[in-house]
């Protein structure tokens with residue numbers, strides 16, 4: 144791909160984390176849509192049937208079956224080469240490419256029916272880069288095309304949690320219990336170390352914050368935004384100011400609640 148330079152600390156840390164073997168394996172396990180993703184796709188199904196679909200941050204390919212069923216021209220894109228290798232192995236015959244959402248120069252302007260960016264992948268870049276992604280997505284969409292994405296919600300208590308311990312599963316078998324305890328202590332130490340290193344590296348602006356997140360043992364910096372700020376960003380980038388918003392269970396919401404993430408479907412104006 145035309146390489147986008149690593150823009151800042153947020154970008155650098157998240158890229159490193161996504162390229163780790165355990166992250167690649169983690170995102171290559173599933174092939175089902177979340178209730179919010181399924182509801183969002185149902186809402187636009189008729190319009191996107193047979194169109195070009197670009198699946199940004201495709202990871203290990205979880206969303207491939209759910210999007211390929213629309214029968215159009217599907218392309219999965221990820222900036223982590225290791226993810227593209229795994230996705231291509233899991234779904235032979237499906238088109239994937241190494242690329243960055245901030246520079247979609249390999250996609251012609253005005254040709255895409257749906258751009259999908261799931262699992263809060265859009266939140267892995269800082270504020271200026273998020274706006275670059277919105278502009279690139281808007282450019283490649285056909286008139287009336289849709290951008291469907293999830294985003295962490297700034298109203299959720301998740302972004303203010305001080306520290307989350309890993310989960311512990313008790314075992315009666317003493318050998319198994321010892322292994323689990325050892326793993327728990329190691330993971331707790333890794334989390335605490337990362338938290339101390341990264342907690343102060345965030346950024347904050349009008350209606351958004353980039354915080355050191357518990358995800359991947361505090362090895363991520365993730366973008367949280369209010370629905371009002373998200374709407375304003377979309378409108379400024381050439382999308383309809385009133386997107387459809389879904390909660391995690393797939394129900395329509397105004398986005399003013401405290402759910403951890405929101406799924407947004409915005410139409411190009």
Ligand SMILES: C[S@@+](CC[C@H](N)C(=O)[O-])C[C@H]1O[C@@H](n2cnc3c(N)ncnc32)[C@H](O)[C@@H]1O
Pocket residue numbers: 161170199200201202203204205206220221222223226242243244245261262263264265267268
């Ligand atoms: C949280 S994972 C989700 C993977 C997959 N969509 C899923 O739901 O299982 C986010 C993915 O987005 C990719 N990603 C993050 N920022 C990106 C960007 N600017 N351009 C392309 N891919 C990106 C990461 O490499 C990672 O594979």
